[in-house]
Amino acid sequence: MxxxxxxxxxxxxxxxxxxxxxxxxxxxxxxxxxNEWKRNAFTARSSADALKNLGIAAAMESRDVVINAPEIAENGAKVEVEISSKLPNTRSLLLLADKNPMPLCAEINFAGAALPYAKVQLKMAETMRIRAIVRTADGKTHVAFREIKVTLGGCGG
Structure with a gap:
Protein backbone atom coordinates (compact mmCIF):
# COMPACT_ATOMS: atom_id res chain seq x y z
CA MET A 1 0.00 0.00 0.00
CA ASN A 35 25.06 30.13 -12.22
CA GLU A 36 27.43 28.31 -9.89
CA TRP A 37 26.44 28.09 -6.25
CA LYS A 38 28.14 30.96 -4.40
CA ARG A 39 28.71 29.15 -1.13
CA ASN A 40 31.43 31.52 0.16
CA ALA A 41 29.19 34.57 -0.27
CA PHE A 42 26.06 33.00 1.22
CA THR A 43 27.91 31.53 4.23
CA ALA A 44 29.96 34.67 4.97
CA ARG A 45 29.55 35.94 8.53
CA SER A 46 29.64 39.65 7.63
CA SER A 47 28.22 41.82 4.87
CA ALA A 48 31.73 42.97 3.96
CA ASP A 49 32.91 39.37 3.46
CA ALA A 50 29.80 38.46 1.46
CA LEU A 51 30.31 41.44 -0.87
CA LYS A 52 34.02 40.67 -1.18
CA ASN A 53 33.21 37.08 -2.20
CA LEU A 54 30.81 38.43 -4.85
CA GLY A 55 33.46 40.81 -6.20
CA ILE A 56 31.61 43.95 -5.11
CA ALA A 57 34.04 46.56 -3.81
CA ALA A 58 31.95 49.72 -3.62
CA ALA A 59 28.45 50.81 -4.53
CA MET A 60 27.00 54.27 -4.92
CA GLU A 61 23.76 55.09 -3.14
CA SER A 62 20.82 55.52 -5.50
CA ARG A 63 17.16 56.51 -5.22
CA ASP A 64 16.49 54.27 -8.21
CA VAL A 65 16.93 51.22 -5.99
CA VAL A 66 13.67 50.88 -4.06
CA ILE A 67 13.12 48.91 -0.85
CA ASN A 68 9.54 48.48 0.29
CA ALA A 69 9.51 47.00 3.80
CA PRO A 70 7.74 47.64 7.09
CA GLU A 71 9.28 50.23 9.37
CA ILE A 72 8.38 47.99 12.33
CA ALA A 73 8.20 44.20 12.04
CA GLU A 74 6.02 42.67 14.73
CA ASN A 75 7.58 39.25 14.17
CA GLY A 76 11.14 38.89 12.92
CA ALA A 77 10.46 35.31 11.81
CA LYS A 78 8.68 36.61 8.70
CA VAL A 79 9.52 40.06 7.36
CA GLU A 80 8.38 40.71 3.79
CA VAL A 81 10.70 42.90 1.76
CA GLU A 82 10.16 44.03 -1.82
CA ILE A 83 13.10 45.31 -3.83
CA SER A 84 13.03 46.79 -7.29
CA SER A 85 15.22 48.80 -9.59
CA LYS A 86 14.40 51.69 -11.89
CA LEU A 87 17.92 51.54 -13.35
CA PRO A 88 18.13 50.52 -17.01
CA ASN A 89 19.81 47.19 -17.78
CA THR A 90 19.57 45.84 -14.23
CA ARG A 91 21.16 42.40 -14.19
CA SER A 92 20.95 41.41 -10.51
CA LEU A 93 19.38 42.34 -7.18
CA LEU A 94 21.03 41.37 -3.91
CA LEU A 95 19.53 41.64 -0.44
CA LEU A 96 21.61 41.73 2.74
CA ALA A 97 20.53 41.89 6.39
CA ASP A 98 23.64 43.28 8.08
CA LYS A 99 23.23 41.77 11.59
CA ASN A 100 21.99 38.32 10.55
CA PRO A 101 24.44 35.43 11.20
CA MET A 102 24.76 35.05 7.41
CA PRO A 103 23.90 38.49 5.96
CA LEU A 104 23.49 37.64 2.26
CA CYS A 105 19.81 36.70 1.98
CA ALA A 106 19.21 36.63 -1.77
CA GLU A 107 20.73 37.16 -5.17
CA ILE A 108 18.29 37.35 -8.07
CA ASN A 109 19.66 37.53 -11.62
CA PHE A 110 17.77 38.91 -14.61
CA ALA A 111 18.25 38.53 -18.34
CA GLY A 112 17.10 40.79 -21.15
CA ALA A 113 14.10 42.98 -20.49
CA ALA A 114 12.94 41.24 -17.30
CA LEU A 115 11.29 43.43 -14.67
CA PRO A 116 13.89 43.86 -11.87
CA TYR A 117 11.60 43.14 -8.92
CA ALA A 118 11.65 40.59 -6.12
CA LYS A 119 9.64 39.89 -2.98
CA VAL A 120 11.65 38.12 -0.30
CA GLN A 121 10.75 36.92 3.20
CA LEU A 122 13.51 37.45 5.73
CA LYS A 123 14.16 36.17 9.22
CA MET A 124 15.57 38.89 11.42
CA ALA A 125 16.73 38.34 15.00
CA GLU A 126 16.84 42.02 15.90
CA THR A 127 16.43 45.58 14.65
CA MET A 128 18.86 46.15 11.80
CA ARG A 129 19.67 47.85 8.55
CA ILE A 130 19.04 45.94 5.35
CA ARG A 131 20.54 46.83 2.02
CA ALA A 132 19.56 46.18 -1.56
CA ILE A 133 22.32 46.17 -4.13
CA VAL A 134 21.72 46.42 -7.87
CA ARG A 135 24.27 45.48 -10.52
CA THR A 136 23.72 46.77 -14.04
CA ALA A 137 24.95 45.43 -17.38
CA ASP A 138 27.59 48.17 -17.61
CA GLY A 139 29.23 46.88 -14.40
CA LYS A 140 28.02 49.65 -12.09
CA THR A 141 26.78 48.85 -8.60
CA HIS A 142 24.10 50.82 -6.75
CA VAL A 143 22.76 50.46 -3.20
CA ALA A 144 19.83 51.50 -1.00
CA PHE A 145 19.41 51.08 2.76
CA ARG A 146 16.42 50.62 5.05
CA GLU A 147 16.23 50.28 8.84
CA ILE A 148 13.67 47.77 10.12
CA LYS A 149 12.75 47.65 13.80
CA VAL A 150 11.99 44.15 15.06
CA THR A 151 9.80 43.76 18.15
CA LEU A 152 9.98 39.93 18.37
CA GLY A 153 13.11 38.22 17.02
CA GLY A 154 12.76 35.46 14.45
CA CYS A 155 16.16 33.73 14.58
CA GLY A 156 15.69 31.99 17.89
CA GLY A 157 15.64 35.30 19.76
Whole structure:
Protein backbone atom coordinates (compact mmCIF):
# COMPACT_ATOMS: atom_id res chain seq x y z
CA MET A 1 0.00 0.00 0.00
CA UNK A 2 2.86 2.40 0.91
CA UNK A 3 4.64 1.73 -2.39
CA UNK A 4 1.42 2.34 -4.34
CA UNK A 5 0.93 5.74 -2.64
CA UNK A 6 4.49 6.79 -3.42
CA UNK A 7 4.06 5.71 -7.04
CA UNK A 8 0.79 7.61 -7.44
CA UNK A 9 2.18 10.71 -5.76
CA UNK A 10 5.29 10.67 -7.97
CA UNK A 11 3.20 10.04 -11.08
CA UNK A 12 0.99 13.04 -10.36
CA UNK A 13 4.04 15.28 -9.89
CA UNK A 14 5.58 14.03 -13.11
CA UNK A 15 2.29 14.62 -14.98
CA UNK A 16 2.20 18.24 -13.77
CA UNK A 17 5.82 18.89 -14.78
CA UNK A 18 5.68 17.11 -18.16
CA UNK A 19 4.15 20.04 -20.10
CA UNK A 20 6.84 22.40 -18.76
CA UNK A 21 9.59 19.97 -19.74
CA UNK A 22 8.06 19.55 -23.19
CA UNK A 23 7.91 23.28 -23.90
CA UNK A 24 11.46 23.89 -22.70
CA UNK A 25 10.33 26.21 -19.88
CA UNK A 26 11.77 23.81 -17.32
CA UNK A 27 15.13 22.34 -18.16
CA UNK A 28 16.69 20.05 -15.53
CA UNK A 29 20.13 21.12 -14.40
CA UNK A 30 20.08 24.36 -16.34
CA UNK A 31 19.81 26.66 -13.31
CA UNK A 32 22.79 25.11 -11.55
CA UNK A 33 24.93 25.08 -14.68
CA UNK A 34 24.13 28.69 -15.57
CA ASN A 35 25.06 30.13 -12.22
CA GLU A 36 27.43 28.31 -9.89
CA TRP A 37 26.44 28.09 -6.25
CA LYS A 38 28.14 30.96 -4.40
CA ARG A 39 28.71 29.15 -1.13
CA ASN A 40 31.43 31.52 0.16
CA ALA A 41 29.19 34.57 -0.27
CA PHE A 42 26.06 33.00 1.22
CA THR A 43 27.91 31.53 4.23
CA ALA A 44 29.96 34.67 4.97
CA ARG A 45 29.55 35.94 8.53
CA SER A 46 29.64 39.65 7.63
CA SER A 47 28.22 41.82 4.87
CA ALA A 48 31.73 42.97 3.96
CA ASP A 49 32.91 39.37 3.46
CA ALA A 50 29.80 38.46 1.46
CA LEU A 51 30.31 41.44 -0.87
CA LYS A 52 34.02 40.67 -1.18
CA ASN A 53 33.21 37.08 -2.20
CA LEU A 54 30.81 38.43 -4.85
CA GLY A 55 33.46 40.81 -6.20
CA ILE A 56 31.61 43.95 -5.11
CA ALA A 57 34.04 46.56 -3.81
CA ALA A 58 31.95 49.72 -3.62
CA ALA A 59 28.45 50.81 -4.53
CA MET A 60 27.00 54.27 -4.92
CA GLU A 61 23.76 55.09 -3.14
CA SER A 62 20.82 55.52 -5.50
CA ARG A 63 17.16 56.51 -5.22
CA ASP A 64 16.49 54.27 -8.21
CA VAL A 65 16.93 51.22 -5.99
CA VAL A 66 13.67 50.88 -4.06
CA ILE A 67 13.12 48.91 -0.85
CA ASN A 68 9.54 48.48 0.29
CA ALA A 69 9.51 47.00 3.80
CA PRO A 70 7.74 47.64 7.09
CA GLU A 71 9.28 50.23 9.37
CA ILE A 72 8.38 47.99 12.33
CA ALA A 73 8.20 44.20 12.04
CA GLU A 74 6.02 42.67 14.73
CA ASN A 75 7.58 39.25 14.17
CA GLY A 76 11.14 38.89 12.92
CA ALA A 77 10.46 35.31 11.81
CA LYS A 78 8.68 36.61 8.70
CA VAL A 79 9.52 40.06 7.36
CA GLU A 80 8.38 40.71 3.79
CA VAL A 81 10.70 42.90 1.76
CA GLU A 82 10.16 44.03 -1.82
CA ILE A 83 13.10 45.31 -3.83
CA SER A 84 13.03 46.79 -7.29
CA SER A 85 15.22 48.80 -9.59
CA LYS A 86 14.40 51.69 -11.89
CA LEU A 87 17.92 51.54 -13.35
CA PRO A 88 18.13 50.52 -17.01
CA ASN A 89 19.81 47.19 -17.78
CA THR A 90 19.57 45.84 -14.23
CA ARG A 91 21.16 42.40 -14.19
CA SER A 92 20.95 41.41 -10.51
CA LEU A 93 19.38 42.34 -7.18
CA LEU A 94 21.03 41.37 -3.91
CA LEU A 95 19.53 41.64 -0.44
CA LEU A 96 21.61 41.73 2.74
CA ALA A 97 20.53 41.89 6.39
CA ASP A 98 23.64 43.28 8.08
CA LYS A 99 23.23 41.77 11.59
CA ASN A 100 21.99 38.32 10.55
CA PRO A 101 24.44 35.43 11.20
CA MET A 102 24.76 35.05 7.41
CA PRO A 103 23.90 38.49 5.96
CA LEU A 104 23.49 37.64 2.26
CA CYS A 105 19.81 36.70 1.98
CA ALA A 106 19.21 36.63 -1.77
CA GLU A 107 20.73 37.16 -5.17
CA ILE A 108 18.29 37.35 -8.07
CA ASN A 109 19.66 37.53 -11.62
CA PHE A 110 17.77 38.91 -14.61
CA ALA A 111 18.25 38.53 -18.34
CA GLY A 112 17.10 40.79 -21.15
CA ALA A 113 14.10 42.98 -20.49
CA ALA A 114 12.94 41.24 -17.30
CA LEU A 115 11.29 43.43 -14.67
CA PRO A 116 13.89 43.86 -11.87
CA TYR A 117 11.60 43.14 -8.92
CA ALA A 118 11.65 40.59 -6.12
CA LYS A 119 9.64 39.89 -2.98
CA VAL A 120 11.65 38.12 -0.30
CA GLN A 121 10.75 36.92 3.20
CA LEU A 122 13.51 37.45 5.73
CA LYS A 123 14.16 36.17 9.22
CA MET A 124 15.57 38.89 11.42
CA ALA A 125 16.73 38.34 15.00
CA GLU A 126 16.84 42.02 15.90
CA THR A 127 16.43 45.58 14.65
CA MET A 128 18.86 46.15 11.80
CA ARG A 129 19.67 47.85 8.55
CA ILE A 130 19.04 45.94 5.35
CA ARG A 131 20.54 46.83 2.02
CA ALA A 132 19.56 46.18 -1.56
CA ILE A 133 22.32 46.17 -4.13
CA VAL A 134 21.72 46.42 -7.87
CA ARG A 135 24.27 45.48 -10.52
CA THR A 136 23.72 46.77 -14.04
CA ALA A 137 24.95 45.43 -17.38
CA ASP A 138 27.59 48.17 -17.61
CA GLY A 139 29.23 46.88 -14.40
CA LYS A 140 28.02 49.65 -12.09
CA THR A 141 26.78 48.85 -8.60
CA HIS A 142 24.10 50.82 -6.75
CA VAL A 143 22.76 50.46 -3.20
CA ALA A 144 19.83 51.50 -1.00
CA PHE A 145 19.41 51.08 2.76
CA ARG A 146 16.42 50.62 5.05
CA GLU A 147 16.23 50.28 8.84
CA ILE A 148 13.67 47.77 10.12
CA LYS A 149 12.75 47.65 13.80
CA VAL A 150 11.99 44.15 15.06
CA THR A 151 9.80 43.76 18.15
CA LEU A 152 9.98 39.93 18.37
CA GLY A 153 13.11 38.22 17.02
CA GLY A 154 12.76 35.46 14.45
CA CYS A 155 16.16 33.73 14.58
CA GLY A 156 15.69 31.99 17.89
CA GLY A 157 15.64 35.30 19.76
Missing amino acids: ELRRKFLKGGASAALLAPLLGTGLLVPGRAWAA
